[in-house]
Amino acid sequence: MSFLRAENLTGGYGGPPILNGCTIEVDRGRIAVIVGPNGAGKSTAMKAVLGMLRLTSGRVMLDGRDITALPPQARIRAGMGFVPQTENVFPTLTVFENLQMGALLRKDAIGDTLDEIFALFPILADKRHQPAGQLSGGQRQQLAVGRALMTRPSVLLLDEPTAGVSPNVMDELFDKITRIAAQGLAVLMVEQNAAGALEIADTGFVLVQGANRFTGTGRELLADPDTRRSFLGGRA
């Protein structure tokens, strides 16, 4: 079984179910991307993995342990790092303080982790004393990822990390995400920029109406004319 496996997820926000039995999984060192049309339940699936959603059925397994009953905070303690799509930094806190807040759950010294994050995102080291609200969109996303990495998670969940950033910055972010995965983390992300994300993905999950439609490696999905036409911007 994969390191992180969310299977048969069913549920929603109290109204009609948004997820209808989808299954998503990813191993350490791999990148999985959830793509699909608007309203397919991509972000909702990720929220379910994090425990921000009441499931009517299905379960979430992390490293062989059933964490379905855990609230989001406990899942973060168990090794999940989460980068929300918006409002993912503390704007009046400095870059450094944002990273410190990311490590709030840790009781040990955080110096080594800080060094790793500054090595991965050198811009954060330069701007460490600036309020996060003054960063550009791309820098802010890097800070948000850095903040999530402060707990030294084994799984990184990214909700549309490239939303609203320029194409250059997008490529840079994807490059960093590849490097993060290479360090042995399981990376799961939801992406609107499906084509770009599938380039770096080991696995792509195409969701339609809260259920799995296609699953394959990123290359397979990119090569498949059906998927391309339906979900990747129609440039078949």
Add this chain to the structure above:
Amino acid sequence: MTDILNGLVHLTSMLILPGLAYGSQLALGALGVTLIFGVLRFSSFAHAEGLSLGTALTILITLWLQGMGVSLGVLPTALLGMLLAMPLLALVFIGTDRALYRHFRRINARPEVFMIVSAGVMLIMNGVIRLVIGTDGRDFEDGERFIVTARGFRDWSGLAEPLVLKTSQMLTIGLAVLAMACLFRFLNRTRAGRSMRAYADNRNLALLSGVDPDRIVRLTWVLVAVLSVLAGVLFGLDKGYRPFVYQQLLLPMFAAAVVGGLGSPVGAVVGSMIVAFSELALTFAWKKALTYLLPAGLAPDGMMQLLSTEYKFAVSFLILVIVLLVRPAGLYGKAAR
């Protein structure tokens, strides 16, 4: 030369020292307003009554201490009473939160609902204060009242104008600076303070990061209680305790917090000084100062007082209206950043 010195001494004694003291008192109050707004996200109409209740408790404790023969010598005994009143007021605030505000936080009520609830709290506290200590004014300053007396200064300097420095003014300015330094250090340098600012900044992300919301709320009320007792007692030592006067502090405190930008502690301090000095300068009779400082031919005939002192609240109100029209986020507010 003597004229200029006389003029400066007159201004220092009658405008600058009282302004700094009043500004410090407002700042301690406005910091409470801005903390509640920043962390708990509502405007507490009960804030002035909190100052009043804190002062009333201090007075009762001080009377009890004095009855037991406790005294601080040249310093007012209320400084000791104040330390005991702080935890009591914190308990009152936390109790109020448990009984009322917590419920509305749980159902995710809008800020306006909280505001109305706080208006109810204001009325209740107002009644409790009347029951506990009555509505009469009280003077509770003991110890040495002046550091520099009018006669002492005149004899020493030979100037016609006296410089007066009251113990309460000196205490106010000193304790306010100390309290603010501690507060800013706490907010910026400690883990709990950082968590508090993070919670104010982005509640959801703070919760995900592992911040305990109940602890932050309790901590906020404790800080607000300490600041309220300080503000109320220092104001009372300076000008006497009158429940009705304390009620009227709500407007200048809010004006100060809004001028600085609600939610910004630095803004609250700067805003308080702006409000305090505007209020005093516009209701100050400038005749004497101008007579000293201007060439003889230009000395004014009238009082040179722009507004009668009864209109001092109009000044706060005017400042509030102007800021809301021109720069609603205030000097250090979020939108201005």
